[in-house]
Amino acid sequence: MQKWRRKQNAVYLAFIIPALLFFCTFFLYPFIKSLWLSLTDAYGYNPRQHFIGLKNYAEVLKNPGFLNSLKVTLLYTAFVTVVANLIALGLSFLLDGNVRFKKIFRAVFFLPNLMSLIIVSFIWVFLYGSVYRSFVDWLRIPEDFWISWLGNRKMALISMGITAVWQCAGYYMLIYIAGLQNIGRELVEAAQMDGAGTWAVIRYIKFPGLIPVIGMNSVLLITAGFKTFDIPMAMTSGGPAGATTTIALQIYNTGFRSNRTGYATAQAVILFLMISCLTGLLYRFQGRGEEKG
Amino acid sequence: MKKIWKKVLCGVLSLSVFTAGGLEVTALAGEQEEITLHLFHQKQEAQEAFAQIIDRFHAEYPHIIVEQEIVTNDPAAILKARLATGEIPDIFQGSTDTMDIAQGGYMMDLAGEDFLDHITDEARLDSSFTDDEGHTWAMPVDGSCEGIFYNKDIFARYGLSVPGTLSEMKQIIETLEAEGVTPFAMGFKDAWTIKPVSLVAAASAVYGRDADWDSGKDGGETSFAQTEGWSTVFELMKMVYEHGNTKTAFDTDYNGACAMLANGEAAMMINGLWALEPVKEINPDVNLGMMAMPVSEDEKDTKLFQFPDFGLSISASTEHPKEGKLFLEFLTRPEIAELWCSTSKLFSAVKGVSVDFDPMADDVNTYIESGMVCTQVDRGWPTAFGAEYESALSNYLLDLDSLENIMNTLDLAWETARAASQY
Numbered sequence: 001m002q003k004w005r006r007k008q009n010a011v012y013l014a015f016i017i018p019a020l021l022f023f024c025t026f027f028l029y030p031f032i033k034s035l036w037l038s039l040t041d042a043y044g045y046n047p048r049q050h051f052i053g054l055k056n057y058a059e060v061l062k063n064p065g066f067l068n069s070l071k072v073t074l075l076y077t078a079f080v081t082v083v084a085n086l087i088a089l090g091l092s093f094l095l096d097g098n099v100r101f102k103k104i105f106r107a108v109f110f111l112p113n114l115m116s117l118i119i120v121s122f123i124w125v126f127l128y129g130s131v132y133r134s135f136v137d138w139l140r141i142p143e144d145f146w147i148s149w150l151g152n153r154k155m156a157l158i159s160m161g162i163t164a165v166w167q168c169a170g171y172y173m174l175i176y177i178a179g180l181q182n183i184g185r186e187l188v189e190a191a192q193m194d195g196a197g198t199w200a201v202i203r204y205i206k207f208p209g210l211i212p213v214i215g216m217n218s219v220l221l222i223t224a225g226f227k228t229f230d231i232p233m234a235m236t237s238g239g240p241a242g243a244t245t246t247i248a249l250q251i252y253n254t255g256f257r258s259n260r261t262g263y264a265t266a267q268a269v270i271l272f273l274m275i276s277c278l279t280g281l282l283y284r285f286q287g288r289g290e291e292k293g
Numbered sequence: 294m295k296k297i298w299k300k301v302l303c304g305v306l307s308l309s310v311f312t313a314g315g316l317e318v319t320a321l322a323g324e325q326e327e328i329t330l331h332l333f334h335q336k337q338e339a340q341e342a343f344a345q346i347i348d349r350f351h352a353e354y355p356h357i358i359v360e361q362e363i364v365t366n367d368p369a370a371i372l373k374a375r376l377a378t379g380e381i382p383d384i385f386q387g388s389t390d391t392m393d394i395a396q397g398g399y400m401m402d403l404a405g406e407d408f409l410d411h412i413t414d415e416a417r418l419d420s421s422f423t424d425d426e427g428h429t430w431a432m433p434v435d436g437s438c439e440g441i442f443y444n445k446d447i448f449a450r451y452g453l454s455v456p457g458t459l460s461e462m463k464q465i466i467e468t469l470e471a472e473g474v475t476p477f478a479m480g481f482k483d484a485w486t487i488k489p490v491s492l493v494a495a496a497s498a499v500y501g502r503d504a505d506w507d508s509g510k511d512g513g514e515t516s517f518a519q520t521e522g523w524s525t526v527f528e529l530m531k532m533v534y535e536h537g538n539t540k541t542a543f544d545t546d547y548n549g550a551c552a553m554l555a556n557g558e559a560a561m562m563i564n565g566l567w568a569l570e571p572v573k574e575i576n577p578d579v580n581l582g583m584m585a586m587p588v589s590e591d592e593k594d595t596k597l598f599q600f601p602d603f604g605l606s607i608s609a610s611t612e613h614p615k616e617g618k619l620f621l622e623f624l625t626r627p628e629i630a631e632l633w634c635s636t637s638k639l640f641s642a643v644k645g646v647s648v649d650f651d652p653m654a655d656d657v658n659t660y661i662e663s664g665m666v667c668t669q670v671d672r673g674w675p676t677a678f679g680a681e682y683e684s685a686l687s688n689y690l691l692d693l694d695s696l697e698n699i700m701n702t703l704d705l706a707w708e709t710a711r712a713a714s715q716y
Contacts, residue, residue, distance in 0.1 A: 043713055044676070045376055045390065045397035059709075064702075065684065129544065143540070151482060151543030153691060239484045240543040241687035256370050258677035259393055260713050 038266040044259030056266035066267060068242050069250035072157065076246060077225030079161040080168075084221055085214065087169045092176030093202060106177070109170035117167065121234035124163040125150065150236055153243040160231050160244055168224070172217045179213035180206060215286035219279055226275050247271050325356040328613050330620060332361045333375075333382035335368035336603060338570070342636035350623050357616050383611040384620060387431055391421055391606065393676055393714060395430035401607040401614065404429040408622035416601035416642035420507070420673035431604035432621050434630075435639040438583070438599040438657055438666075439489045439496075439565040442572070445580040447474060447560045455584045457592035459529075466536045469560050477537030478559035480550030487530075487686045488671075490563045494529040496598035496667040498522035498588040507673045510707060517707070518700040525588055527689050527696055533563065534690050547571075555579050569638060569651060583656045585665065597657065599666040601642050674707075675714045681706035 038056055040049035060066050091109055095102045112120060128149035136146055149159040187205055196204070229248035232238050238245035238253070245253075251271065255264030332343070340363055347359045362382070364371050369390055375381060376399050387394045394400055403409060404427055409417055416422070416433040423429045448454070448465075451472055456462040469476045480486050499506055499522035509515035517523045537559060538545060545553075547564075548571060554562040555575035562568065563586070572579060585597040605624070607617040623629060630643035638650040640657070647658065660666050671679070685703055688694045694702070 041713065043393070045373060045394045045399060047377075047397055065681075148541070148544050151541065151545075236482070237484050239687060240481070241691045241693055242684055253680050254677075256367070256373075258680050258710070258713075259390065260677050263713070 042262035081221040088172035091173040113171040117230035183209040331382040333385040381608040411625035431606040433601035433642040437602040475559040478550040478553035478562040479542040480547040483547040494526040498525040500669040501596040501667045517703040596667040597660040675710035677710035
């Protein structure tokens with residue numbers, strides 16, 4: 001019996017091995033190597049590196065550039081998470097009911113999500129730039145009142161956020177629609193029989209039913225927000241004066257432009273820790289919410 | 294029985310492999326073995342010139358084939374990956390990372406090679422090609438410059454001439470603004486275009502006065518905070534920023550600024566010689582000149598930032614060092630250097646070769662011939678300092694920090710960057 005069991009285990013193991021190998025080579029090994037690199041003075045083209053303890057981490061936490069990128073990333077993530085959630089929720093309520101051409105609308109709103117972020121960024125650079133300028137010129141608005149979408153430090157981050165929301169809102173709308181369809185029809189009908197209007201149905205039935213989905217979408221939006229790289233890279237290269245340099249872009253610049261591999265890896269490890277703590281916390285809150293619900 | 298047949302068959306087959314190999318060797322013994330050199334660079338505009346040069350090289354050395362690979366999108370990252378995986382090109386352009394790559398032990402020291410005698414001393418000894426210990430890690434091929442492009446027709450229209458002093462420069466700006474002409478075109482949306490504005494000033498204000506400023510900084514004898522010239526550089530950069538398309542500077546990109554200059558919407562633009570091509574593409578008839586930035590009331594201070602640009606290195610681990618050197622030698626021949634410079638519109642690093650690729654070349658040659666050039670500026674800066682410097686520039690332009698703080702930040706950033714690159 002025991003021999004049979006051992007044989008059985010060996011078979012299971014044989015099935016796991018390919019996936020395990022893949023996981024170890026492409027995830028575990030690079031991950032451990034990154035942890036090691038972050039404790040060294042690894043530098044660009046130099047094949048040798050020396051252990052320097054936590055010096056890189058100490059430097060990261062003192063570096064104004066990194067702290068600025070942390071602030072930028074938090075602001076950007078907060079903006080995108082709130083606005084994308086609100087718009088996606090609104091669209092899902094609108095397109096869940098009996099609206100004409102609702103399938104076409106859903107497809108239209110989802111469409112930007114199929115485009116690569118780089119292309120989306122270039123489209124919006126074009127919109128904020130020459131399209132906007134010809135438009136206000138056509139309206140004969142004096143130049144003093146023109147908005148500098150990407151050239152102004154305060155506006156640039158918002159402009160980037162608008163681009164991100166435009167690209168992703170359709171995707172989260174679909175998740176909300178799926179969530180809405182999970183809410184029992186009979187609940188809504190019963191409420192309507194009791195005289196609940198559209199607003200009351202949304203307020204007391206649909207919205208509470210969607211809370212777990214809101215939690216999940218927020219986790220997705222926050223992790224995506226923290227990792228944002230493509231949009232600032234393509235739209236502003238992090239400028240003006242660092243106003244749109246996200247942590248991911250900062251890591252890229254440190255590693256690939258300044259050649260400071262070890263230092264950049266320490267920044268990456270900090271980013272990893274932040275994302276995992278945040279998602280961990282959010283999942284815990286969400287889990288509690290669901291238990292209560 | 295069957296087994297014996299199998300063994301015999303195996304034996305015969307493996308023998309045939311050996312004989313085939315032997316035949317190949319004997320066939321080649323008569324002539325030289327054919328070899329392929331892998332050339333890696335990032336100069337898109339030089340593709341055609343290189344193709345022609347490679348053909349002529351192959352005609353002279355039929356046994357050497359040179360294959361060029363041009364990578365324009367993030368070449369540094371790609372080269373880094375190649376070096377890390379051991380797939381090192383035989384000949385490659387290290388660009389601004391040359392010294393870092395050399396320290397990693399990937400480059401052959403070219404010092405003492407005969408063909409380097411054909412290269413001008415200033416270019417060969419430039420700190421981005423030859424280090425303090427006399428190792429030459431790359432062979433400079435051409436030279437470029439950064440300065441103020443100006444529209445000669447606009448200058449002529451308002452009776453303006455090339456300024457020698459700072460007050461003359463200010464006078465020009467005043468006249469242009471009074472006439473409703475935008476003095477400077479700026480495309481600061483592309484953050485890299487801010488740096489040339491400061492370098493052009495630093496050529497006169499810092500390095501023109503003290504060519505060894507870098508060593509002084511490394512030795513602790515001087516610093517950004519102590520060098521008055523650096524404050525001048527930042528103030529002049531702000532002067533430029535305040536007298537141009539200031540409101541839209543950070544909304545306009547490099548191409549937009551080139552278009553402003555090309556279409557006569559602005560009288561001047563500060564950038565490198567490479568901007569000549571895009572400007573002329575927009576308006577081939579634009580009449581451009583190039584001048585240096587005055588930084589004081591002494592005309593002798595006004596120097597043009599002129600420097601060796603494109604350089605090639607040989608891999609330390611190449612299997613064909615002899616052939617690699619033959620190719621570099623070929624590039625230093627006058628007729629090849631002329632071909633190179635007339636197609637890529639740059640100055641040659643080869644002695645005695647001067648090409649009038651554009652009417653503007655005359656302006657630059659005047660500076661070179663009178664010795665009013667500065668070749669250093671950012672050439673010897675530690676790599677990791679570049680990004681910090683660029684952010685300091687925009688921080689100052691947008692009033693995010695005081696000049697005093699910025700100078701201290703720069704001092705610290707320099708020291709950190711220098712320490713990081715020394716192992």
